[in-house]
Amino acid sequence: xxxxxxxxxxxxxxxxxxxxxxxxxxxxxxxxxxxxxxxxxxxxxxxxxxxxxxxxxxxxxxxxxxxxxxxxxxxxxxxxxxxxxxxxxxxxxxxxxxxxxxxxxxxxxxxxxxxxxxxxxxxxxxxxxxxxxxxxxxxxxxxxxxxxxxxxxxxxxxxxxxxxxxxxxxxxxxxxxxxxxxxxxxxxxxxxxxxxxxxxxxxxxxxxxxxxxxxxxxxxxxxxxxxxxxxxxxxxxxxxxxxxxxxxxxxxxxxxxxxxxxxxxxxxxxxxxxxxxxxxxxxxxxxxxxxxxxxxxxxxxxxxxxxxxxxxxxxxxxxxxxxxxxxxxxxxxxxxxxxx
Numbered sequence: 001x002x003x004x005x006x007x008x009x010x011x012x013x014x015x016x017x018x019x020x021x022x023x024x025x026x027x028x029x030x031x032x033x034x035x036x037x038x039x040x041x042x043x044x045x046x047x048x049x050x051x052x053x054x055x056x057x058x059x060x061x062x063x064x065x066x067x068x069x070x071x072x073x074x075x076x077x078x079x080x081x082x083x084x085x086x087x088x089x090x091x092x093x094x095x096x097x098x099x100x101x102x103x104x105x106x107x108x109x110x111x112x113x114x115x116x117x118x119x120x121x122x123x124x125x126x127x128x129x130x131x132x133x134x135x136x137x138x139x140x141x142x143x144x145x146x147x148x149x150x151x152x153x154x155x156x157x158x159x160x161x162x163x164x165x166x167x168x169x170x171x172x173x174x175x176x177x178x179x180x181x182x183x184x185x186x187x188x189x190x191x192x193x194x195x196x197x198x199x200x201x202x203x204x205x206x207x208x209x210x211x212x213x214x215x216x217x218x219x220x221x222x223x224x225x226x227x228x229x230x231x232x233x234x235x236x237x238x239x240x241x242x243x244x245x246x247x248x249x250x251x252x253x254x255x256x257x258x259x260x261x262x263x264x265x266x267x268x269x270x271x272x273x274x275x276x277x278x279x280x281x282x283x284x285x286x287x288x289x290x291x292x293x294x295x296x297x298x299x300x301x302x303x304x305x306x307x308x309x310x311x312x313x314x315x316x317x318x319x320x321x322x323x324x325x326x327x328x329x330x331x332x333x334x335x336x337x338x339x340x
């Protein structure tokens with residue numbers, strides 16, 4: 001009998017109960033970037049459930065995650081809030097189905113989110129969204145930011161770029177998708193147009209491969225922050241640039257926020273959520289060096305033929321880690337709300 005392939009969440013047979021490398025004084029982490037949603041079983045007429053949300057929230061608690069900022073459909077907010085109370089804070093993703101859709105479609109979505117009490121907005125602006133008109137500084141997004149600001153929203157999260165490797169594979173057609181450096185022009189325009197808003201560039205600004213570029217952005221734009229989300233990407237690239245990324249975070253500890261980018265999906269094993277939180281905490285707070293237990297299709301094996309990248313812990317200093325894990329997010333979300 002052919003042996004079955006290992007699950008994507010543990011291709012190295014890592015013992016996730018091994019947590020002696022975690023800091024004992026870490027608690028009340030705020031995950032600024034996640035997707036806790038209702039999920040739908042396959043099949044016609046299937047009703048959405050909170051089963052996966054229950055699983056992810058339980059795992060989050062196990063790993064010291066006190067609160068989660070989640071992106072979900074507007075219709076999911078009420079049932080999620082009823083189940084989890086103030087453990088969840090809501091982030092509304094503002095988009096249109098295609099470039100020809102009327103701007104009012106986006107404004108109706110915005111109004112739904114504002115009525116539901118979202119605290120943040122999300123502008124997903126990856127290169128693959130260009131054909132749908134999802135550029136960060138599209139006129140309808142500028143107007144959405146204005147309306148949200150008038151309603152009291154003060155934080156906008158942006159997905160602005162993708163891994164370097166994708167620009168030689170998925171985005172090889174630069175005439176269609178643009179180069180990676182070109183992705184940042186619109187973000188810079190928005191940072192300048194809305195200096196009174198705090199902008200969070202997701203996934204280490206979409207550029208953990210280039211800590212020097214992140215430093216340039218930090219020095220030019222005081223209203224810009226980065227979150228640490230996307231496990232496979234950060235494991236691969238932060239580890240590969242460990243010393244430079246560590247030095248950058250230590251120089252500007254107030255500009256980074258912990259995030260996971262974990263997404264609830266129907267049928268996921270509990271260990272899927274465990275693997276991501278285990279790796280995130282290992283990466284930022286420990287000095288452990290292990291092969292990543294998570295399958296990574298973007299990793300190019302080196303001479304040793306390893307199937308996954310090396311995870312090299314940054315071992316951030318305690319005061320820096322406190323800011324990244326909790327204090328920075330608490331200040332943004334306001335201390336009253338974050339501590340409740």
